[in-house]
Each structure stands twice: as C-alpha cells, then as structure tokens.
Amino acid sequence: MARIKYLYNPETCQYERVKAKPLDTALNVGIFLALSIIFAIFLTFILGKYYKTEQELSLQEENQELLEHYNLLNKELQDVHAILQSIQHRDDNIYRVIFEAEPIPTSIRTAGSGGTDKYRELLKKGLKKEKLIVNTKQKIDNLKRMMYVQTKSYDEIAKLVKDKSKMLACMPAIQPISNKQLTRLTSGFGIRIHPIYKVGQFHPGIDFAAPMNTPIYATGDGTIEKAEYEGGYGNHVKINHGYGYKTLYGHMSSFVVKPGQKIKRGELIGYVGSTGFSTAPHVHYEVIYNGEQVNPVYYFFKDLTAEEYEKVLELASKENQSLS
Ligand SMILES: [Zn+2]
Structure with missing residues (x-):
C-alpha cells in the first residue's frame, strides 16, 4: 500500500500532501506483487520440504512398504535360484550320467537374456529405485531361462529312458531254456x-x-x-x-x-x-x-537268483569237453 507523503511548505507554513504520480503507484503495486509471489514460493518450498500433507505421508509409507516387499522378493528369488542350481547339479551329475548324456555346458545353462539393453525401457522411466527393479527383473529372466534349459534336459532324459527300456527289452538277458x-x-x-x-x-x-x-x-x-x-x-x-x-x-x-x-x-x-x-x-x-x-x-x-548265477559262472568256467 502506498504511503501518504507530506512535505513542509515554508510559504504556507503547512504540511501539504504530496500527490503520488500514477507511474509511482503502478511501480509500487508491481513490486508488492512480485515480493508476494517470491514469498509465496519460498513458503511453499519450506513447507513442502518440512511438512507433508496427509496424502504425501501415505504415499511415502506405501513406497517404503513396496521397497520392503521388493527386497523380500529379491531374497526369495535368490532362494529359488539356489534350489534350481541344485537341480541342475543333480541333472548333470546323476540323471544325465546314468543315461550317458553329456552334461549341459554352463555357458548354455547360464546364457544371459540380452544384457541391460532389454531393460532400457525400465531405465528410461528414471525411477528412483530403478537399479533394484532392473536387478529383480534380471533375476526373474535368468530363472526363466534356467528353467527352460532344465525342462529341455528332462525331455531329453525322458526320451533316453524310453530308448533305454526298449534296448533293455532287446538285449539277450535270460537263459534259452528254463x-x-x-x-x-x-x-x-x-x-x-x-x-x-x-x-x-x-x-x-x-x-x-x-x-x-x-x-x-x-x-x-x-x-x-x-x-x-x-x-x-x-x-x-x-x-x-x-x-x-x-x-x-x-x-x-x-x-x-x-x-x-x-x-x-x-x-x-x-x-x-x-x-x-x-x-x-x-x-x-x-x-x-x-x-x-x-x-x-x-x-x-534277468531270470537267475544270485546263487543260481554264481553256480552258472562256476560251471561255465570249468575246463571240460563241449558238446559242440
Ligand atoms: Zn557248443
């Protein structure tokens, strides 16, 4: 608000009101408005920084909860990964050995699924916890890949089992007479x-x-x-x-x-x-x-007990005359 100014007039020996020029008035109003705006911005910034609204507080809480869930999920993914690794180990060292299949090379088992390029979309979003999110996504993708390779391996073993049982049926395995x-x-x-x-x-x-x-x-x-x-x-x-x-x-x-x-x-x-x-x-x-x-x-x-088989082995090793 423009203040009312008075000037002393020695001629009239009186204080006389000085009339403000319109330009001055406009300038004063302008400065007042500008200051008010600056003050308002400053106030909002300070309040926003130190005082949260109820909605902000609830969102913050939700964010924290989500973060905790994500961390928990990551821990569970690590456990699943460990289980799958033990299955792979058993597959390579027991099942595939029994059925004479080569172990699956580690490079195939652990083949990546396209590096971080695949996650560019996620990174682009500029999320605060993007590293955590990308890591989780990568872990899930790796698990999917490992499980796919494992399923293929079991398919192969199932086929080998089938072939093997056919081969076992064909192999001579009993005596020709009762x-x-x-x-x-x-x-x-x-x-x-x-x-x-x-x-x-x-x-x-x-x-x-x-x-x-x-x-x-x-x-x-x-x-x-x-x-x-x-x-x-x-x-x-x-x-x-x-x-x-x-x-x-x-x-x-x-x-x-x-x-x-x-x-x-x-x-x-x-x-x-x-x-x-x-x-x-x-x-x-x-x-x-x-x-x-x-x-x-x-x-x-196939058709002899251990004792009978022992007897056959003993008889077969005897030096005797053949019947031709
Ligand atoms: Zn003979």
Whole structure:
C-alpha cells in the first residue's frame, strides 16, 4: 500500500500532501506483487520440504512398504535360484550320467537374456529405485531361462529312458531254456576239448544239456534272421536283437519260427535236439555283440537268483569237453 507523503511548505507554513504520480503507484503495486509471489514460493518450498500433507505421508509409507516387499522378493528369488542350481547339479551329475548324456555346458545353462539393453525401457522411466527393479527383473529372466534349459534336459532324459527300456527289452538277458529243465551246463565259453576231434578248440558259446525236445526260448526281443539247417550247427536259429546284439541257438531237433518274424523275449523258437556236430541233446547258445561272439554267461542276469548265477559262472568256467 502506498504511503501518504507530506512535505513542509515554508510559504504556507503547512504540511501539504504530496500527490503520488500514477507511474509511482503502478511501480509500487508491481513490486508488492512480485515480493508476494517470491514469498509465496519460498513458503511453499519450506513447507513442502518440512511438512507433508496427509496424502504425501501415505504415499511415502506405501513406497517404503513396496521397497520392503521388493527386497523380500529379491531374497526369495535368490532362494529359488539356489534350489534350481541344485537341480541342475543333480541333472548333470546323476540323471544325465546314468543315461550317458553329456552334461549341459554352463555357458548354455547360464546364457544371459540380452544384457541391460532389454531393460532400457525400465531405465528410461528414471525411477528412483530403478537399479533394484532392473536387478529383480534380471533375476526373474535368468530363472526363466534356467528353467527352460532344465525342462529341455528332462525331455531329453525322458526320451533316453524310453530308448533305454526298449534296448533293455532287446538285449539277450535270460537263459534259452528254463532253469527247471536244465540238466547241466555242460560247456562254457572259451577253449574246450572238442567232443569229436578231442583237441582244444575255441568254443564260442555255452552248451545247455537238456532232455530231447525241451522248449528253447528267445532270450531278447528281435527279428529272426536265420532258421535253417547247416552242417555244424544243425537246425539253428539266429535272432537279430538290434543295438549290435544277435543270438544263435544250435543243434535243435526242430524250429518253429521263420526268417523275418518278430519275436519277444521268452517266446518259443524251437526244441532241444542233437542235429549237426553234436554228441548229446543240448542247445549251443551264442551271444554275438558287434559281430563278435562274447561270453553268454554275462547275459543271463534277468531270470537267475544270485546263487543260481554264481553256480552258472562256476560251471561255465570249468575246463571240460563241449558238446559242440
Ligand atoms: Zn557248443
């Protein structure tokens, strides 16, 4: 408000009111307004800094709560990460080892998901706690990636298990004749005295002595490759089991299968006889792996008890004469 000014007039010996010029009045009003605005801004700033409104206070509280939740979430993510790492460890060192699969390289397991570029959008927002938010997002993405790789690994193992069980069904794993009907295991694999030539000769199979016409069974799943008569083996059957395995059954009285026929483990293929080079009824049984005759004694594990198997091993190792 403009003050009223008086000046002393010596001529009239009186104080006379000085009339303010309009320009001065306007200037005064302007200064007053400017000062008021500055003061108002200053006051708002001070109050805003030290005194919060109820809404601000509640938002602040909410922010604090969110921050605590975020920190808690991060801690939980760390725990989940540790669990997943232990699953990965078990996968590489147990499951994949059992099924002969290579461990998954660490570089694939921990492959990043695009560095911080992916989080640029988040960073752009200029949030105060952006580092915390980006870290959390990165942890979640890493977990997702790790879980994806782990799922793929389990898929692969499941396939291997399936293949393995098929392979186990095909591998020769039982005796060609029932243990009850087995008179004796006459001759094992290796150098044996030939029954006709009476000289030491490599015996490429095992001879199971059994009464004439005792049933002979396929020792694993496969396809009949041969069912024919031939001088040495007499009536014999050869089965191709796949996975590098074949079995041969010799000196049969007769066979009941034909080449090309699919066969299951335990299915009847023929009967014990003494055809070909043979001195008594028996089945000459060979296991061939990758084209080479191997000791069949290691392929009976499925239907024998530990004691029976011990006995078979003992009999098979005896130096005796083969029945050919
Ligand atoms: Zn033999």
